[in-house]
Amino acid sequence: MVDVASTGSNATPAFSPLYQQIKGLILGSLRSGEWKPGEAIPSEIELAARFRVSQGTVRKAIDELAAENLLLRRQGKGTFVATHAEQQVQFRFLRLVPNSGARGSEGPAQRDIVECRRTRASTDVAKALALRAGDTVLQIRRVLGFGGVPVILEDIWLPATPFKGLTAERMASYKGPTYALFETEFNVRMVRAEEKIRAISATDIHAELLSVTLGTPLLSVERIAYTYQSEPMELRRGYYRTDTHHYQNDMN
Amino acid sequence: MVDVASTGSNATPAFSPLYQQIKGLILGSLRSGEWKPGEAIPSEIELAARFRVSQGTVRKAIDELAAENLLLRRQGKGTFVATHAEQQVQFRFLRLVPNSGARGSEGPAQRDIVECRRTRASTDVAKALALRAGDTVLQIRRVLGFGGVPVILEDIWLPATPFKGLTAERMASYKGPTYALFETEFNVRMVRAEEKIRAISATDIHAELLSVTLGTPLLSVERIAYTYQSEPMELRRGYYRTDTHHYQNDMN
DNA sequence: CAGTGGTCTAGACCACGCT
DNA sequence: GCGTGGTCTAGACCACTGT
Numbered sequence: 001m002v003d004v005a006s007t008g009s010n011a012t013p014a015f016s017p018l019y020q021q022i023k024g025l026i027l028g029s030l031r032s033g034e035w036k037p038g039e040a041i042p043s044e045i046e047l048a049a050r051f052r053v054s055q056g057t058v059r060k061a062i063d064e065l066a067a068e069n070l071l072l073r074r075q076g077k078g079t080f081v082a083t084h085a086e087q088q089v090q091f092r093f094l095r096l097v098p099n100s101g102a103r104g105s106e107g108p109a110q111r112d113i114v115e116c117r118r119t120r121a122s123t124d125v126a127k128a129l130a131l132r133a134g135d136t137v138l139q140i141r142r143v144l145g146f147g148g149v150p151v152i153l154e155d156i157w158l159p160a161t162p163f164k165g166l167t168a169e170r171m172a173s174y175k176g177p178t179y180a181l182f183e184t185e186f187n188v189r190m191v192r193a194e195e196k197i198r199a200i201s202a203t204d205i206h207a208e209l210l211s212v213t214l215g216t217p218l219l220s221v222e223r224i225a226y227t228y229q230s231e232p233m234e235l236r237r238g239y240y241r242t243d244t245h246h247y248q249n250d251m252n
Numbered sequence: 253m254v255d256v257a258s259t260g261s262n263a264t265p266a267f268s269p270l271y272q273q274i275k276g277l278i279l280g281s282l283r284s285g286e287w288k289p290g291e292a293i294p295s296e297i298e299l300a301a302r303f304r305v306s307q308g309t310v311r312k313a314i315d316e317l318a319a320e321n322l323l324l325r326r327q328g329k330g331t332f333v334a335t336h337a338e339q340q341v342q343f344r345f346l347r348l349v350p351n352s353g354a355r356g357s358e359g360p361a362q363r364d365i366v367e368c369r370r371t372r373a374s375t376d377v378a379k380a381l382a383l384r385a386g387d388t389v390l391q392i393r394r395v396l397g398f399g400g401v402p403v404i405l406e407d408i409w410l411p412a413t414p415f416k417g418l419t420a421e422r423m424a425s426y427k428g429p430t431y432a433l434f435e436t437e438f439n440v441r442m443v444r445a446e447e448k449i450r451a452i453s454a455t456d457i458h459a460e461l462l463s464v465t466l467g468t469p470l471l472s473v474e475r476i477a478y479t480y481q482s483e484p485m486e487l488r489r490g491y492y493r494t495d496t497h498h499y500q501n502d503m504n
Numbered sequence: 505c506a507g508t509g510g511t512c513t514a515g516a517c518c519a520c521g522c523t
Numbered sequence: 524g525c526g527t528g529g530t531c532t533a534g535a536c537c538a539c540t541g542t
Contacts, residue, residue: 015519017530043508054532059509067319068504075509076539093503195501198494199451199469217451217469242450249447249501251345252320267538269511295527306513311528327528328520 022051023061030070030081030189031228037083037183041071044079070191070228084179084190093179093193093225096152096245106146114209115141116168118160125157128224128235136160140171143209150210151245157235162188179225188233193225197247206239219247274303274313282322282333283480289335289435293323296331322443322480336431336442345431345445345477348404348492349500358398366461367393368420370412377409380476380487388412392423395461402462403497409487414440431477440485445477449499458491471499 026041035041042050047058062079065071069092072080082089091103098106119139126133137157144152158166163186174181182188202216210218219240227233240247278293287293296314300307314331317323321344324332336344343355350358371391378385389409396404410418415438426433434440454468462470471492479485492499 017518019530045508056533057531060530062509073509074540076507076541078508095501193503195503197449197471197499197501199471199492200494201467201469215453215467217453219449219451219471240451242452247449249347249449251445251447271511297527308514309512312511314528325528326521328522328526330527 018053019057019060019064022047022053022058023064025051026061026065027070027228033187035081036187037081037189038085040078040080068191083183084177085183090177093190093223095195095247095249096240097248098146098245109152110145110148111172112143112145112150113140113168113172114143115139116166116171121157125235129157129159129232131159138163138166140168142171146245149244151241153206153209153239155237159233162186162233188227190225190233191228192230193223196222200239202239210239210241212241216241218242221247270305271309271312271316274299274305274310275316277303278313278317279322279480285439287333288439289333289441290337292330292332320443335435336429337435342429345442345475347447347499347501348497350398350497361404362397362400363424364395364397364402365392365420365424366395367391368418368423373409377487381409381411381484383411390415390418392420394423398497401496403493405458405461405491407489411485414438414485440479442477442485443480444482445475448474452491454491462491462493464493468493470494473499 026047029035029041041047044055044058044062047062048055051058062071062073066073066079069082069089072082072086074080084090084092097103117139118136121129121131121133121135121137123133125131125137126135129137131137137160140154140156140158142154142156143150144154163182166186170185171178171181179190182190198220200218200220202210202212202214202218204214206212206218207214207216212218219238219242221236221238221240223234223236223238224232225234225236278299281287281293293299294302296307296310299310303310314323314325318325318331321334324334324338326332336342349355369391370388373381373383373385373387373389375385377383377389378387381389383389389412392406392408392410394406394408395402396406415434418438422437423430423433431442434442450472452470452472454462454464454466454470456466458464458470459466459468464470471490471494473488473490473492475486475488475490476484477486477488
């Protein structure tokens, strides 16, 4: 490793530790697709040799990336690029759980795609996805059910360009989490998400698609999901029934 | 440091790294009150000498405790026992934020204690607090407002024994977060919390205390807060208006 | 057995906060 | 200048996974 910091001119000293720079390099390789989700990255010793630093330094870089759920360490086997296809992190972003029983205890969700079309971004959708109003987006509306009961209505907006070729059929036929589909088919990995939650009354649309009476209180969950580098890549507006389920948030 | 693991009999090998054992010892000192919230703990070098391990090993132990928000590292100054009295972690457990503006932008919340009484735990309250039904508990009902508008109605249940002497006056006169009061007055530090969120319709009680019309959708937030060692120490049922605010959840 | 990540050590040096 | 936490290194050894 050469050259620490020093950007010239009169900015803050901007000291950046070596391991942070290594972290940035590894992140670059993840972003560029040099190592794909589910694959093993080179061993710590190899990376240390490649970057010309000690093993301890790449360890610290990998430690942080693992803490951010971008990498997954497995003793004796190696370090792997995290993926939404794994069982363990299946529900990393879905916080709705049944009132009784564990997360996956109801079996896989039934997914029913109501609508999937190309349209133009409204101002609020454009703002959320860092696009310009009028840019082309994909809009998907679907209903998720458990045990035959509809529980979640979701509207999803995606920028058209990175998701070119996504169709209702493709989503419907894919087994596994939606974000796993995004990884394998479009090389988009969701890394972080922000959710804003409110309580609302069911409108006629909610009532019809979720089989509830008009005015039933629902959870409104607006999610923006980000890829590497904090680029917003998905806007999702979910409406959750909370009679049989609840939104679980554990704070450490 | 002496003696790794080896509990005898025929359990799993149960290998426990040195730094985990150190972590346990530090945790014990936190629990026992040897170091109180806001105070500095001994320097890494001192602790290394005390436990007869290398500085690197206590570093790793402290790293994990800092990641769990039990300790706070400040370069050049020392390592401190975390406290709810600090500005930075003021809102660690309160996720309700105004729709426009940052977390504290509305100034401090107005707190209005509606009720504070000793009573007996119902079965569900007892279960949440790991008590027996009928055990004495304190129940506090209060309303939090921002800018003169009531936004949160909260019912709080506390086990009577650790909070002996807590009164409405004491809560009302205390400036700062409730959990900071618990630390200084009762030596109870909340470390972790779980929240279950649902959407409900305002009943007449909600309507009256929150100045909303009957049937207004509200967020129901049931929180169980834990001290060290995962002992439940507080049950809190909150009802949030989400017209001017929303519940914010960031997932990394 | 070889290869991987995980632990532990000892020492040198750096950045930060205070006095 | 001193003491604190923060970085970086090099090396030894341990635990886990596969062949």
